[in-house]
Amino acid sequence: MEERKMLALVDNIISIKPLFFKTLGKPIPMNSNITPGAYYAMLNLFNCESLSMSELGKMLMISKPNVTAIINKLIVKGLVLRASAKPDRRIIMIRLSAKGYKFVETNNKKYLDQVTKKIMFLKDDELELFSVSLQNVKDILLKMPTLR
Amino acid sequence: MEERKMLALVDNIISIKPLFFKTLGKPIPMNSNITPGAYYAMLNLFNCESLSMSELGKMLMISKPNVTAIINKLIVKGLVLRASAKPDRRIIMIRLSAKGYKFVETNNKKYLDQVTKKIMFLKDDELELFSVSLQNVKDILLKMPTLR
DNA sequence: TAGAATAGTTCTATTTTTGTAACCTTTTTT
């Protein structure tokens, strides 16, 4: 790919995140007493079923002590569970509790309503393009070796 | 758009941000002594030429005192300038200094290299799809009324 | 089995983010 295109690509990558927030709002309301970091942890658990502390750290790109802190708070709130009992007893697997699942689902629903309102004005073909393009982006990101 | 598709769309929206970070790294290294918030402010200024404090607040979705704090630090570092002298003397326009421009450019270059390495393994048509899809997403987001 | 490596935690400390309330200045409204 030519240089000019690469630059545009990187520019888009960098600007996408704040753009999402600015236009579609944050995926978790600030008043929910769940911190963004904790919510992202929950989202990962929502998609991955269960993850070890280290895996969570890698997913969220934060240090292990940080993961511990986040998970501890979520445990106190009853939103996630420590589920060890693995061949390797050092590893502690974390999974969402029923309450945690419900929380993510409910919040996603709220966010869905919020987003729906905001993108309603788009024509149906724009909406389609948005959906398809986003899926393409996601598919490609999921191929990245960093995700191993 | 049907319900199922909307759900998938929202799910993609929510998961894109952490996915970007996880796969492509953060756009600003943590050791750069520029905080993420400050860097996003600089990025906005890089694209918009000049912005008022309030506009920055809206762009970054943070409160005005927060903007003040961020901009103050950037001014001390000589990366942005206060440029008032507008019809409305209450308004303080912020713009990048030459140093600020250079900083963003240099950092973008670094990030470009980093990203380039990570997406090198993609086939050329995948890369093309990634680029086009991302541009589509951005274009649509830029149409959002929230941006006015 | 001793030593090295790995998974997590605890302790500690710092930086960052964040917003509310009160205030000043300038502009707009009435």
Add this chain to the structure above:
DNA sequence: AAAAAAGGTTACAAAAATAGAACTATTCTA
């Protein structure tokens, strides 16, 4: 001209994110 509104700042306070170092427990390795 007085009142209201808007742009910013200051002061204050409190969450949140973050990670290095040291430590425990477990597993792997030689």
